[in-house]
Amino acid sequence: MKRSIGPALLAACLAGPLPCTAGPYAGAAGTSNTTAIAADDPRFVAWADDWTDYQVGPEVDPQWQNPENALGPAEGDIYSIVSLGRGGSITLTFRAPITDGPRWDFAVFENSFNDTFLELAYVEVSSDGIHFFRLANASLTPEPVPSYGAVDSTDIDGLAGKYRAGYGTPFDLSDLRDSSPLLDLSHITHVRLVDVIGDGTCTDSCGRPIYDPYPTTGSAGFDLDAVGVINSAERPRISRSSQGIRLQWYAATARTYRVQYCDDPRGGDWSNLTPELVGEGAERSVIDTNVSASRIRFYRTVYHD
Ligand SMILES: [Ca+2]
Ligand SMILES: [Ca+2]
Ligand SMILES: [Ca+2]
Structure with a gap:
């Protein structure tokens, strides 16, 4: 599997673990440099539609093995989740692909009850459902973390589960730019979460052991609430x-x-540019021929299933 390591992460690899108490990465939700995105943030335009290939690992009770709980909007509670179990995985699918747009493209929600009980997962994406590519990641947690021990989010980058319930960990597909001709960053249809076994047997992109609370039982490993889409191929260009x-x-x-279009959205008066068009799982385009260079015009698409 080919991986992409960005310049910032590469620099961190060369430097190794830092001797200070706080790491170099974004802090917990609510702190000044956080990247956490709240579940009700208007940037989310879609959520996972379906799932496939749920491979539950050991130590998960049956009540936490329902993948349907990972579909639709993040609830931000501790119950609407699917547990991956130790080393388990699940793949979520999207009716409209995720695309590499400005900055963050999607976010993953876990169910941690606070800012430090962080169960982590690798994030992999695919544009064909066959070939998956892992987002580069870093963990500077210096030593093993006991069952209910703490992980500092400033030590974690590029792994899902960095934030407490209700706050998504965002990912930027451009980190995988030029990874492979088998990956189309404008057409990501699958997102796979792979639980990090927290005893240090799993490693980050630099080969360092990743520690998270271990061992846990009952709902071991990563607990997936939802995956939210920020940049969707459904958004008109x-x-x-x-x-x-x-x-x-x-x-x-x-x-x-x-x-639809309008010339002044403050009035809220939108006119139809097209009749209803039924999608066929492909690109669609229309042209507005009734425009002039001296006029500003706004467009939107509305849809229903
Ligand atoms: Ca992006
Ligand atoms: Ca868990
Ligand atoms: Ca959920």
Whole structure:
């Protein structure tokens, strides 16, 4: 499996664990340099639609083995989750692909009850459901963490589970740029979470052991609440063509879309540019030919299943 290591992470690898009490990475939800994104943040435009290939590891009671609990919006409570178990994994799928847009593209929600009981998972993505690529990650936790011990989020980067329940750990697909011709960052259809066994047998992208609370039982390992999409291929992209303004978007299978426009969104008066269009799991485009260079126009798509 080919991995991508960004410049910042590479520098951290060369430096090794730091001797100070706080690590170099983003802090817990609510702190000034956090990257945590709340479940109700308006940047989330979609959530995982389905799951496949749930491989539950040891030490998970049957009540925590329901993958349906990882679909739809993050609830932020400790019960609506699926436990992966020690070293387990699950793959979530999306009707409209995730795409590499500005900054964060998606976020993963775990169910930690505080800022330090952090159960971690690797994050892998795929654009064909066959070839998966792991996001680069770093762990500077210096020693094993007992069952209910603490992990400092400033020691963790590129792993899901960095934040408490209700706050997603965000990921940027551009970290995987140029990884492989088998990975299309504009068309990510699968996100896989792989539990990190916290006793140090699993390693980060630099080969350091990763520690998280170990051993745990009953709902061992990573507890997945949800995966939220920030940059979706369903969001229209606007460009000029010789005939007018072109809007392109990914139209999910059997979902019905209508493109609308208005010249002043403050009035809330949107007009239909198209009739209802039924998606076929492919790119769709329409052109607004009734535009002039001197006028500002706004567009949106509305859809229903
Ligand atoms: Ca991005
Ligand atoms: Ca757990
Ligand atoms: Ca959930």
